[in-house]
Amino acid sequence: MLILQALLSGLLNGGIYSLVAVGLTLIFGVMRIINFAHGSLMMLGMYVSYWLFVLWGVDPYLALIASGSVLFAVGVLIEAVLVSPVLEAPEHDQLLLTLGISLVIENLALFLWKADPRTVTVPYLAVAPMVGGIMISSPRVIAFVVSLALTAVLYVFLKRTDLGKAIRAVSQDREGALTVGINMRRIYALAFGIGCACVGVAGGLVVPFYAVDPYVGGVFVITAFVVVVLGGMGNFGGALLAALIVGLAESVAAVFIPAAMKQVVMYTIFVVVLLFRPQGLFGARRA
Amino acid sequence: MSLSIEEGEIVSVVGANGAGKTTLLKAIAGLVRPTGGAVELRGERLDRLPTHRIVERGVVRVPEGRRIFPEMTVRENLELGATPPQARRKRPESLSRVWDLFPILRERARQLAGTLSGGEQQMLAIGRGLMSLPTLLMLDEPSLGLAPMVVKEIFQTIRRINADGVTILLVEQDVMHSLGMSHRGYVLENGSIVLAGGGPELLANQHIRTAYLGI
Numbered sequence A: 001m002l003i004l005q006a007l008l009s010g011l012l013n014g015g016i017y018s019l020v021a022v023g024l025t026l027i028f029g030v031m032r033i034i035n036f037a038h039g040s041l042m043m044l045g046m047y048v049s050y051w052l053f054v055l056w057g058v059d060p061y062l063a064l065i066a067s068g069s070v071l072f073a074v075g076v077l078i079e080a081v082l083v084s085p086v087l088e089a090p091e092h093d094q095l096l097l098t099l100g101i102s103l104v105i106e107n108l109a110l111f112l113w114k115a116d117p118r119t120v121t122v123p124y125l126a127v128a129p130m131v132g133g134i135m136i137s138s139p140r141v142i143a144f145v146v147s148l149a150l151t152a153v154l155y156v157f158l159k160r161t162d163l164g165k166a167i168r169a170v171s172q173d174r175e176g177a178l179t180v181g182i183n184m185r186r187i188y189a190l191a192f193g194i195g196c197a198c199v200g201v202a203g204g205l206v207v208p209f210y211a212v213d214p215y216v217g218g219v220f221v222i223t224a225f226v227v228v229v230l231g232g233m234g235n236f237g238g239a240l241l242a243a244l245i246v247g248l249a250e251s252v253a254a255v256f257i258p259a260a261m262k263q264v265v266m267y268t269i270f271v272v273v274l275l276f277r278p279q280g281l282f283g284a285r286r287a
Numbered sequence B: 001m002s003l004s005i006e007e008g009e010i011v012s013v014v015g016a017n018g019a020g021k022t023t024l025l026k027a028i029a030g031l032v033r034p035t036g037g038a039v040e041l042r043g044e045r046l047d048r049l050p051t052h053r054i055v056e057r058g059v060v061r062v063p064e065g066r067r068i069f070p071e072m073t074v075r076e077n078l079e080l081g082a083t084p085p086q087a088r089r090k091r092p093e094s095l096s097r098v099w100d101l102f103p104i105l106r107e108r109a110r111q112l113a114g115t116l117s118g119g120e121q122q123m124l125a126i127g128r129g130l131m132s133l134p135t136l137l138m139l140d141e142p143s144l145g146l147a148p149m150v151v152k153e154i155f156q157t158i159r160r161i162n163a164d165g166v167t168i169l170l171v172e173q174d175v176m177h178s179l180g181m182s183h184r185g186y187v188l189e190n191g192s193i194v195l196a197g198g199g200p201e202l203l204a205n206q207h208i209r210t211a212y213l214g215i
């Protein structure tokens, strides 16, 4: 029973990881930049949802539209003003920039909203039905379903639409994309915006069951980095599968070892995989 | 250097590896910016436009090493060629024109581009360039690494494209073939033009015969 419960919650967590990781891997695949601000952007998405609920009683699931749009706009702005000037710069400069952005956002949040963890209680989500002895947490199920649905929508967008194909073209061959007359600045802004929107929605989705504080993003994003690397940097489908695997492994391990050790398990898988398959489980096939 | 191309011509630029041929085409296409001088199309400065605006004006490059999108199908690669708005509107017509020029691509339409042979990838790169509706098509070493039979086919197709009214700027190390089919040619050495003239006339030039043809 314990194992079944663990499998379920691992799978549900995996769904959230996938949405966080897919945004990260999209940005990396298209722009070859590692967005270390991803976690603080998730935190912003959580606060958008939190304040909408507290100030105006907006339903957290309605607020997803707001977290997604606000973070899309923030992403486009960050890309245009800060990231695009360093796209040709050495990697360590890009790293410093995105880390710096992350610090600024976190400290701004700390200044505005203090360090206290804040929680949202949604009455209709409080009931946790038991099915065959397993507790089903409805906000987690909703988060899982919405995450996977959004990941699927994004996948279809990238695979089927002209704009999605242009985004993939940039990740497959940058010079080829310039050759066919793709407007790079537009695609970069769009990819960065979409990546941030994903993590913003992911933030909104966890608000009903996860306390918000200015540093909360780190918890999810460290996992998302592991997922992105395991899935193969820039590999969209790989990120999805790796997210589910990491979610499962983490929570099954928590049954056997103290909760504080679960990160150890994740990093162990990470190191072992990278030793034997440095390109990630599914290879760095790009989108 | 000074180089001009008249509408309807085939002009080739030949030169050894490292002479600056690729850089020249990239400068015209806006991928590298000249530190001095100007690139003009019918009197309009191109060298300050972003790359996609240059493509929109019909100045299209088929890059060295093809630069196709390996994990997309042949058809998707071609459709992406029709990215400029006016090319997008003519996509179906352009597609049938490419199928016509390269029947093999039609057979392989649903195959991933990365699985094509070298010759087929080159055809795809040229086809993708045509989808952008070029008035000037610039080809960077289309014969590189291909079997002689395939090279012959590619050069024949380039002539057909030119006969349909597309101006061609051809960059090649295969001096014999390219000058042979060109109205005019330029010889590039160390980033400078050292010789210019009619294609067949250059082939007869003593410097070219000793330096490039080994005769």
Ligand SMILES: Nc1ncnc2c1ncn2[C@@H]1O[C@H](COP(=O)(O)OP(=O)(O)O)[C@@H](O)[C@H]1O
Pocket (backbone or CB within 6 Å): B015, B016, B017, B018, B019, B020, B021, B022, B023, B024, B190, B191, B192
């Ligand atoms: N006009 C030029 N002035 C200075 N350097 C040049 C010039 N043209 C090319 N180069 C340099 O020469 C090198 C080889 O040029 P490239 O265009 O690749 O040659 P090719 O295509 O003829 O083999 C490149 O590193 C390029 O930066």
Ligand SMILES: [Mg+2]
Pocket (backbone or CB within 6 Å): B018, B021, B022, B023, B064, B141
């Ligand atoms: Mg070259």
